[in-house]
Amino acid sequence: MGRIVFFCSEAFRALRRSAAPSVAAIVTIVVTTLLLGVLVPVLRASESKASEVRDQIGLEVFLYRDATKAETDALQKELNGIPHVTEARFCSPECAKKQLAGELEGDLAGSISELNSNPLPPSFDLALDDPDNLESVRAALLPPNSSGKPTPISRAIDPPIGQDRENATKIREVTGAVKIVLLVIAALLLVASLLLVANTIRLSIYARRREVEVMRLVGATNWFIRWPFMIEGVVVGLAGAAIAVGILLLGKVTIVDPLADDFALVDNLSTMGFVPLVAMLVAAAVCVSALGSGITLRRFLRV
Amino acid sequence: MPPLLTRRSSRARRRQADDHRRSAPRPRRAPRPTGQPPIVEVRDATVVYPGGHVAIERLTTSIGRGEFAFVVGPTGCGKSTLIKLLIREIEPAAGTIWIAGKDINAMPHDRTPYLRRRIGTVFQDFKLLPNRTVYDNVAYALQVIGEPRSQIRRKAPEILRLVGLQAKIHSYPDELSGGEQQRVAIARAFVNHPPLLLADEPTGNLDPETSIGIMQLLYRINRTGTTVLVVTHDRDMVDKMRRRVIALEEGRLVRDEDASGYHDESTKEFAARMRAEMGVGPEGGTNGHSDFEH
Numbered sequence A: 001m002g003r004i005v006f007f008c009s010e011a012f013r014a015l016r017r018s019a020a021p022s023v024a025a026i027v028t029i030v031v032t033t034l035l036l037g038v039l040v041p042v043l044r045a046s047e048s049k050a051s052e053v054r055d056q057i058g059l060e061v062f063l064y065r066d067a068t069k070a071e072t073d074a075l076q077k078e079l080n081g082i083p084h085v086t087e088a089r090f091c092s093p094e095c096a097k098k099q100l101a102g103e104l105e106g107d108l109a110g111s112i113s114e115l116n117s118n119p120l121p122p123s124f125d126l127a128l129d130d131p132d133n134l135e136s137v138r139a140a141l142l143p144p145n146s147s148g149k150p151t152p153i154s155r156a157i158d159p160p161i162g163q164d165r166e167n168a169t170k171i172r173e174v175t176g177a178v179k180i181v182l183l184v185i186a187a188l189l190l191v192a193s194l195l196l197v198a199n200t201i202r203l204s205i206y207a208r209r210r211e212v213e214v215m216r217l218v219g220a221t222n223w224f225i226r227w228p229f230m231i232e233g234v235v236v237g238l239a240g241a242a243i244a245v246g247i248l249l250l251g252k253v254t255i256v257d258p259l260a261d262d263f264a265l266v267d268n269l270s271t272m273g274f275v276p277l278v279a280m281l282v283a284a285a286v287c288v289s290a291l292g293s294g295i296t297l298r299r300f301l302r303v
Numbered sequence B: 001m002p003p004l005l006t007r008r009s010s011r012a013r014r015r016q017a018d019d020h021r022r023s024a025p026r027p028r029r030a031p032r033p034t035g036q037p038p039i040v041e042v043r044d045a046t047v048v049y050p051g052g053h054v055a056i057e058r059l060t061t062s063i064g065r066g067e068f069a070f071v072v073g074p075t076g077c078g079k080s081t082l083i084k085l086l087i088r089e090i091e092p093a094a095g096t097i098w099i100a101g102k103d104i105n106a107m108p109h110d111r112t113p114y115l116r117r118r119i120g121t122v123f124q125d126f127k128l129l130p131n132r133t134v135y136d137n138v139a140y141a142l143q144v145i146g147e148p149r150s151q152i153r154r155k156a157p158e159i160l161r162l163v164g165l166q167a168k169i170h171s172y173p174d175e176l177s178g179g180e181q182q183r184v185a186i187a188r189a190f191v192n193h194p195p196l197l198l199a200d201e202p203t204g205n206l207d208p209e210t211s212i213g214i215m216q217l218l219y220r221i222n223r224t225g226t227t228v229l230v231v232t233h234d235r236d237m238v239d240k241m242r243r244r245v246i247a248l249e250e251g252r253l254v255r256d257e258d259a260s261g262y263h264d265e266s267t268k269e270f271a272a273r274m275r276a277e278m279g280v281g282p283e284g285g286t287n288g289h290s291d292f293e294h
C-alpha cells in the first residue's frame, strides 16, 4: 500500500517535471479518443443500417398489366426453379397498392387510398439466399436471345428488372467502403498515439537516465524503477480519456440529443449506450498508453 | 555465454572456493575470526575497459568481516574500478569476485539489486539524485528496500543528524557544498546499516577537521561490526589511522600491510589521537559535529 503511494507520487513528480512532452501525449490521446468516440457510434449505426438494407435485398420483377393467370402461374414455377431464389412471391396490383400505402405516411398515404383506379403493375418479389447472387439471378431471368440481346424468360415480364433494388447494393458497397476507411483511420490514430505515449516515456527516461543509473546502484530492482514510469504513462492515458469524454458528453448534450428527435440516422447514433461507449474509450486510452510505456520500458530500461 | 556453461563454470568455481577456504585460512587479517568466508574476496581479477585499457590486472586480495582497510594509490591506478567491481557495476574480464562467500558474477542479474542493498557505497562523485532533497535522497535507499514510512521518518533524520546535516534536510544537492554532498552520500550509504561499507574518497572534499569527523564516523560504523573499505589519497590520514593498507599501482597490487601499532581504541580515544597527531585543535567544533562523539 505504502509502495503504491510512493510509486504514484514518483510518477506525478516526473509528470510535473516533464510537462511539455506529457501535454503533447495527452493532446494526442484526446484527439484519438474523440475521433474514436465519434467513429465507433457512426460505424455501429452504418452497420445496423447496412444489415437492414441487406435483409431487404431481393429482386422485384414487374409484369405487364395484361399478363394472364396462366402466364403468371407458369412464370412462378420457372422463377422458383432458378438457383439461389428462395421464394417467389406474387404481388397483385392490390397488394402493391397496400404495400405502397404502408411505406408512405401521412397525407400521401391518404391520397393513395383515395385513388379510384390502381396504376400499379403486378409483380413478383424474389427473395434470394444471398444478396451477392443478385447478378446471377438477374442473368437467369434475362438470357440472351439468338442475336445476343438479353430477353426476358417470359412474355409477361416488363423489363428492365430490379433497377430499384440495385440501389440497395450500391448503398451496401458505399457503407462497406466508408467502414473500411474509418477503420483504417482509427487504426492509424491508435498507432500514432501509442507511439507518442511511448516517445513521452522515452523522453522521460532519457531525462532521468542518470537518476535511473543511481537508483540501480543503490539497489533498486527493475520493477521498482519501472512502476513510476508505467503509472506515468497510464496517467497520461487517463487524463487524455477524461478530457475527451468531457468533450464528447458536451457534444452529445448540445448537438446529438436535440437532433435525435428530428433525424432517424442521428437517433441511430444514440442507440449505442453512452456508458459502454465511455468505458470502451477509457479502456482503449489506458491500454494504448500502458502498452506505449511498456514497449519503451522494455527497450530502454534494461539492467 | 550460454547459460549451461555459466552454471557449470560457477559450480566449478564454487568447488575451487571450498578448496581455497580449507587450504588458506587467514587468521592474520580478521580481527574476529568466525570461520565464515571473508566478506570480500577478489581472486585473480582483471578488468579491461571497452577501450582496451586494463584498469585492474590479476588482483587477488581478501578482507575479513569487521575489518577496516584502506585502498591507496596514484590517480588512475584502478581504485574506483575496484569499487565498481565489488558492487557488480562492471564484470571482470577474468577472475572472480566473492562477497560473503558468493560469486557475484555467477548470480543471475536480477539478484544484483539485492547484493547492492547489502553494500553501502559512497561514490567518488557522490551520485546523489539531483531532483530530490537531502532527506529524499537518504529516504530513497530505504524506500528501495521496502522500509515502511514510519521507519523512514525515524531513520533518515537520525542518520542525517549523525553526519551533521540536520539543518540542510530540505536542501537540494546543488544547494550544498562538496563536503555536504559527500556527507549526504555517506548518510545514504549507511542508513540501511549494511554489513559492508565501501567509501571512495569520502574525505576528498573536506577540511582536516571535518575529515577527522568523517573518519571518526567510519571508525564508529566499523566498531558496530561493519566491514569498512576506504579509498583515499590522504597519505597522512592513512598513516595516522594505523589500519590495513592495500596499495595499487597501474591496476596491480603492490603492497598489502597492516600498519604497526594497531590496537583497539574507543571512538573518543581515536578522535583525540587523530586530532593530536594531525595538529588539529582538540575541539575544532565549529561545524557542530558533537554527534560524532559517542
Ligand SMILES: Nc1ncnc2c1ncn2[C@@H]1O[C@H](COP(=O)(O)OP(=O)(O)OP(=O)(O)O)[C@@H](O)[C@H]1O
Binding pocket: B049, B050, B051, B053, B054, B055, B074, B075, B076, B077, B078, B079, B080, B081, B082, B124
Ligand atoms: N568507463 C571507463 N572507460 C574506459 N576507461 C576507464 C573508465 N573508467 C576508468 N577508466 C580508466 O581506468 C583507469 C582506472 O580508473 P579508476 O577510476 O579506477 O581510477 P582511480 O584509481 O579511482 O583514480 P582516482 O584516484 O583519480 O579516482 C584510469 O586510467 C581510467 O582512465
Ligand SMILES: [Mg+2]
Binding pocket: B079, B080, B081, B124, B200
Ligand atoms: Mg577514483
